[in-house]
Amino acid sequence: MAANGPTRQTIDKEAYRARVPELRELLLEAQFDLRERQTGALLLILAGPDGESKAALGHRLCEWMDMRFIRTEAFEAPGRESAGMPWLWRYWRALPAKGSSGLFYGSWYNDLFLDALDAGQEPLAFEARLRRVNTFERMLSLEGIRILKVGLTPANGAAREDASADREERWQELGYGQPGWDELVATAFRITSTGHAPWVVIDGEDPRTRDLSVAEMVLEVLSQEASGASDEPAASAVFEYGAKTSEAVEPVEPIDPDEYSKKLAKQQKRLDKAVASSGFADRSLLVVMEGVDAAGKGGAIRRITEALDPRRFSVHPYAAPSEHERRYPYLWRFWSHLPTPGHVGIFDRSYYGRVLVERVEGFCTPAEWGRAYGEIRDFEQQLVEGGTIVHKFWLSISKEEQLRRFEDRQTTAWKRHKITDEDWRNREKWDDYQNAMGDMIARTDTPDAPWTVIDSEDKRRARIEVLKTLNRRLKEGT
Amino acid sequence: MAANGPTRQTIDKEAYRARVPELRELLLEAQFDLRERQTGALLLILAGPDGESKAALGHRLCEWMDMRFIRTEAFEAPGRESAGMPWLWRYWRALPAKGSSGLFYGSWYNDLFLDALDAGQEPLAFEARLRRVNTFERMLSLEGIRILKVGLTPANGAAREDASADREERWQELGYGQPGWDELVATAFRITSTGHAPWVVIDGEDPRTRDLSVAEMVLEVLSQEASGASDEPAASAVFEYGAKTSEAVEPVEPIDPDEYSKKLAKQQKRLDKAVASSGFADRSLLVVMEGVDAAGKGGAIRRITEALDPRRFSVHPYAAPSEHERRYPYLWRFWSHLPTPGHVGIFDRSYYGRVLVERVEGFCTPAEWGRAYGEIRDFEQQLVEGGTIVHKFWLSISKEEQLRRFEDRQTTAWKRHKITDEDWRNREKWDDYQNAMGDMIARTDTPDAPWTVIDSEDKRRARIEVLKTLNRRLKEGT
Numbered sequence: 001m002a003a004n005g006p007t008r009q010t011i012d013k014e015a016y017r018a019r020v021p022e023l024r025e026l027l028l029e030a031q032f033d034l035r036e037r038q039t040g041a042l043l044l045i046l047a048g049p050d051g052e053s054k055a056a057l058g059h060r061l062c063e064w065m066d067m068r069f070i071r072t073e074a075f076e077a078p079g080r081e082s083a084g085m086p087w088l089w090r091y092w093r094a095l096p097a098k099g100s101s102g103l104f105y106g107s108w109y110n111d112l113f114l115d116a117l118d119a120g121q122e123p124l125a126f127e128a129r130l131r132r133v134n135t136f137e138r139m140l141s142l143e144g145i146r147i148l149k150v151g152l153t154p155a156n157g158a159a160r161e162d163a164s165a166d167r168e169e170r171w172q173e174l175g176y177g178q179p180g181w182d183e184l185v186a187t188a189f190r191i192t193s194t195g196h197a198p199w200v201v202i203d204g205e206d207p208r209t210r211d212l213s214v215a216e217m218v219l220e221v222l223s224q225e226a227s228g229a230s231d232e233p234a235a236s237a238v239f240e241y242g243a244k245t246s247e248a249v250e251p252v253e254p255i256d257p258d259e260y261s262k263k264l265a266k267q268q269k270r271l272d273k274a275v276a277s278s279g280f281a282d283r284s285l286l287v288v289m290e291g292v293d294a295a296g297k298g299g300a301i302r303r304i305t306e307a308l309d310p311r312r313f314s315v316h317p318y319a320a321p322s323e324h325e326r327r328y329p330y331l332w333r334f335w336s337h338l339p340t341p342g343h344v345g346i347f348d349r350s351y352y353g354r355v356l357v358e359r360v361e362g363f364c365t366p367a368e369w370g371r372a373y374g375e376i377r378d379f380e381q382q383l384v385e386g387g388t389i390v391h392k393f394w395l396s397i398s399k400e401e402q403l404r405r406f407e408d409r410q411t412t413a414w415k416r417h418k419i420t421d422e423d424w425r426n427r428e429k430w431d432d433y434q435n436a437m438g439d440m441i442a443r444t445d446t447p448d449a450p451w452t453v454i455d456s457e458d459k460r461r462a463r464i465e466v467l468k469t470l471n472r473r474l475k476e477g478t
Numbered sequence: 479m480a481a482n483g484p485t486r487q488t489i490d491k492e493a494y495r496a497r498v499p500e501l502r503e504l505l506l507e508a509q510f511d512l513r514e515r516q517t518g519a520l521l522l523i524l525a526g527p528d529g530e531s532k533a534a535l536g537h538r539l540c541e542w543m544d545m546r547f548i549r550t551e552a553f554e555a556p557g558r559e560s561a562g563m564p565w566l567w568r569y570w571r572a573l574p575a576k577g578s579s580g581l582f583y584g585s586w587y588n589d590l591f592l593d594a595l596d597a598g599q600e601p602l603a604f605e606a607r608l609r610r611v612n613t614f615e616r617m618l619s620l621e622g623i624r625i626l627k628v629g630l631t632p633a634n635g636a637a638r639e640d641a642s643a644d645r646e647e648r649w650q651e652l653g654y655g656q657p658g659w660d661e662l663v664a665t666a667f668r669i670t671s672t673g674h675a676p677w678v679v680i681d682g683e684d685p686r687t688r689d690l691s692v693a694e695m696v697l698e699v700l701s702q703e704a705s706g707a708s709d710e711p712a713a714s715a716v717f718e719y720g721a722k723t724s725e726a727v728e729p730v731e732p733i734d735p736d737e738y739s740k741k742l743a744k745q746q747k748r749l750d751k752a753v754a755s756s757g758f759a760d761r762s763l764l765v766v767m768e769g770v771d772a773a774g775k776g777g778a779i780r781r782i783t784e785a786l787d788p789r790r791f792s793v794h795p796y797a798a799p800s801e802h803e804r805r806y807p808y809l810w811r812f813w814s815h816l817p818t819p820g821h822v823g824i825f826d827r828s829y830y831g832r833v834l835v836e837r838v839e840g841f842c843t844p845a846e847w848g849r850a851y852g853e854i855r856d857f858e859q860q861l862v863e864g865g866t867i868v869h870k871f872w873l874s875i876s877k878e879e880q881l882r883r884f885e886d887r888q889t890t891a892w893k894r895h896k897i898t899d900e901d902w903r904n905r906e907k908w909d910d911y912q913n914a915m916g917d918m919i920a921r922t923d924t925p926d927a928p929w930t931v932i933d934s935e936d937k938r939r940a941r942i943e944v945l946k947t948l949n950r951r952l953k954e955g956t
């Protein structure tokens with residue numbers, strides 16, 4: 001602010017002493033309440049170049065609150081463990097579960113500041129990344145994580161003049177003191193201080209004022225009702241033109257068994273070679289396999305995995321989230337199984353459940369699945385930018401073919417475990433699923449993370465198509 | 479989408495004939511209902527390079543709906559009238575009022591596409607601007623404007639190979655056919671297809687399908703309940719640490735009258751010169767004057783205006799919005815009085831009313847004033863980027879001084895019109911206003927659009943300070 005600005009009153013010793021005992025009790029109560037209700041979490045980010053001040057504040061908060069329910073994470077400059085992984089990956093892994101609190105020393109802002117200072121990034125590029133952070137923080141907030149960001153301004157004279165700081169020091173201090181730092185701070189504040197995740201700038205000079213102010217804010221955020229509601233007018237604005245797409249797949253001839261064996265062997269060999277190649281060493285491949293029940297997902301996946309060195313792939317079947325998983329944002333359980341460099345990850349069903357089964361069965365609100373399309377596009381874009389090749393398959397069969405396969409499963413002893421009452425129930429909602437599928441493809445088919453709809457009426461032909469498609473993507477991408 | 483994708487079914491002649499009469503009736507009803515309730519507006523954006531298809535679709539919609547309540551705007555490449563004005567200015571002026579509909583041929587997306595193609599902009603810069611558009615569209619949506627964006631893909635073979643198109647043609651066609659166009663479209667779709675303002679991509683080839691699909695979507699959007707609600711957890715996340723700031727202004731000596739006259743004349747001369755200088759010809763200055771009742775806003779403004787050539791400034795006093803103004807987003811009435819290049823605009827009270835009087839008096843919801851801080855920062859940033867120098871003053875007086883001035887106004891005949899019952903009522907909420915002021919300054923004081931808090935206990939000294947501050951800003955800025 002310009003000259004003549006108001007200065008913050010400091011809190012004197014007596015006021016401090018008078019307030020602290022009550023405040024501590026209220027904080028513990030609020031923590032307990034959060035734990036009881038399990039509807040939300042708290043994420044407190046301590047930022048700013050003054051490490052000592054951050055540490056002192058963090059210790060004080062842990063002293064006043066119940067430490068057992070606070071997960072503290074001190075992020076260092078990104079190291080080997082996150083090389084080749086998407087930018088936000090390590091922060092996702094550290095998110096607090098519902099009912100608990102997270103205390104972050106350092107955060108995604110450190111990366112942004114250093115990258116901008118190091119690359120002399122143009123302002124719009126910095127802004128683009130800040131606005132991505134907004135989108136990310138907004139999503140966390142809508143998923144129940146209440147975010148409070150505290151920026152501690154350094155005490156006078158603490159300015160680092162020393163340009164020789166190493167990367168780790170600079171990371172901790174967000175590059176404080178480098179030319180352009182002030183502008184970055186101003187831009188970051190302007191763009192990322194939102195109702196979902198406000199910035200509170202605190203003068204670190206007076207510890208009493210600092211600790212008490214932040215604790216009061218933590219109390220206020222803890223006492224908030226979980227908003228949960230999104231303002232995204234989803235149900236009404238997502239147009240149900242999906243239904244028009246369902247039966248448009250052309251009928252195909254079944255493939256000859258000999259021809260199948262030959263083609264399969266050829267494609268599998270190509271796949272193995274591509275994944276073992278040096279060009280793939282710093283890339284990874286994520287295969288998303290979706291389709292109605294009995295569409296042949298398992299069989300197609302097996303034809304991929306049997307081609308590969310077992311150390312190079314992992315398959316993650318996703319069913320309904322567990323109780324534990326429900327304590328995190330819905331994308332969380334997918335972040336934790338992303339393929340690392342040189343590896344293939346296969347999701348047997350995936351985060352698209354949000355806009356398929358969860359939409360159709362009403363497991364989430366229209367506002368929730370409505371915003372999921374954009375969230376998923378953002379998520380996949382992060383993977384792509386992190387070096388992952390993303391490919392998504394929808395295995396398509398007709399309603400009649402599904403019936404034949406269901407009946408076959410019921411009469412064949414070793415297939416009987418594959419058919420449940422739920423499959424029959426889902427079948428009754430065939431049109432709803434087709435409709436949701438159409439919307440999903442219309443809204444999430446992007447050049448970098450495309451969908452391929454595979455006619456799976458003939459399973460064998462479908463498997464060849466899947467392998468061919470992957471080989472083509474790998475050839476383009478590595 | 480990759481190969482084997484589903485193709486959209488086209489609507490056949492019979493289905494079309496069967497549906498149209500009913501659809502038209504429903505559209506008219508929905509329009510009438512929108513008009514009755516006055517809670518929202520519709521903004522339909524027709525985009526895409528195929529001008530003929532856009533025109534045909536627009537005509538059809540106007541035929542099916544009541545044209546009297548549709549405002550059609552065809553935007554051409556930006557011309558002289560918007561030179562030196564912020565980017566979005568001409569679109570703000572064309573927004574539909576609540577109860578009505580707007581049909582835009584072309585929009586802010588045209589600017590973004592051409593700028594990106596012309597400048598060979600780096601992808602993150604394009605993304606930053608797209609994400610700004612998201613923020614803008616989200617705000618419009620929360621303010622009651624339901625946005626539907628229709629992208630008409632060109633019929634096959636319509637591709638423009640001809641690189642010689644002039645700027646106007648290229649603007650209309652969004653630079654279709656230039657290298658990089660496909661990537662821009664993909665990025666724009668990925669980032670800006672939101673629940674608030676979804677993109678619907680329609681094949682322009684079959685007019686029946688095109689017209690009927692879009693009309694059905696218009697009906698759906700018209701029939702939506704105005705959401706109005708924001709998910710921004712404002713009230714709880716905006717921390718009331720403003721109260722701590724109120725009385726921190728240092729007491730000052732009253733200025734000597736002779737000294738005042740001399741200093742005033744000097745500063746006024748400097749101001750006049752700066753505004754008349756050639757360096758200011760393509761800049762503009764926006765002065766925002768805020769403060770409690772009787773703080774001396776009018777007097778300070780007069781000392782600015784009496785220094786200036788009357789053709790070079792305009793003063794806009796803002797009281798409660800009129801019924802007409804309430805039919806637009808709250809920032810709309812400020813957009814229409816922005817200073818043009820070479821001019822000074824003075825707002826006597828301003829858009830900050832949203833987070834002052836409207837907050838304190840409960841004229842808007844906590845969610846509404848909560849999101850206003852960020853909206854105002856974005857708004858001011860657009861002015862700054864458009865070349866405007868923005869400066870904001872808070873004239874500060876003590877509660878005792880206000881009482882003296884109120885009493886003086888009541889006893890002085892020619893000042894009596896300046897004091898009303900409302901002033902006394904506002905005074906009762908002194909602490910609430912001070913609190914709101916503190917939050918406002920903490921959240922909207924940015925280096926490019928700073929606040930200066932002026933101690934106005936001595937009116938004369940305050941006036942000199944205002945002039946001095948403006949002269950300093952002008953010197954730095956021109």
